Amino acid sequence: MIAVGKVNIGMRRSKNEDSVFVSNESVGPLPNLYIVADGMGGHKAGAIASKLAIDAFCDYIEGHKSNSLGSEENLILLLKRGILHANYVIYNKGLENPDYTGMGTTITLCTVIDGNAYIAHVGDTRLYCMNSNQIKQVTVDHSLVQEMLEQGMITQNDAQEHPQRHVITRAVGTYEQVKVDTLKQSLNGVEYMLLCSDGLTSMMSEETIHKLIYASYSDIEGTIDHLIEKANEAGGVDNIAVIIVKKGEVNTTC
Structure with missing residues (x-):
């Protein structure tokens, strides 16, 4: 596994609220870990929320270093509980300080074990898989536009330009409870x-x-730089966070 992550402030924002975490080495019982978080909130709260989410998640995972994963179910549960812990930390930080009230963050993370990606996800940060033939979005956005798509109210083309495309329906830390999506994705091909x-x-x-x-x-670093450059050339209306993870052997089908 080779992975690189970068964050760019974009062209329109005065501060960066995105955070990334990249480790090809062990984090607690996980052999590797990749995280993107996109914070939201007034003042500096968005930047604090995204960083807190990553720090709290990693602290939780490190705190279970002696645990044996044992099964896929245990692994998925560990990822989910890590995000629930991050939700608790951010939510309570918001209660302690009025400047941080209501802050939250999206989070998308994965670890790769035995040719499979184990993913946990809240919000509209995304994980894609691809080979030279195709690209596939693996996560499903927790957003107003996604709900409208699923209800047939708009088309995929409408979604790309919809004025409410940034409105999310789930975030880590904004409420006392949060629902976390978890899934397993084969990396064959x-x-x-x-x-x-x-x-x-x-x-x-x-x-x-x-x-x-x-x-x-x-x-990979050059590829990420070029993606960021093109996003900024297109307007760069938001902060840009990118992680690219390159696998070893490849088949021809995704």
């Missing part, structure tokens, strides 16, 4: 995983992202 905030996906189509990742750049 997958060459890259992309974790990113909507600062990237709202600025370009999936087809464009796929094309840029498979353009001829010398390394």
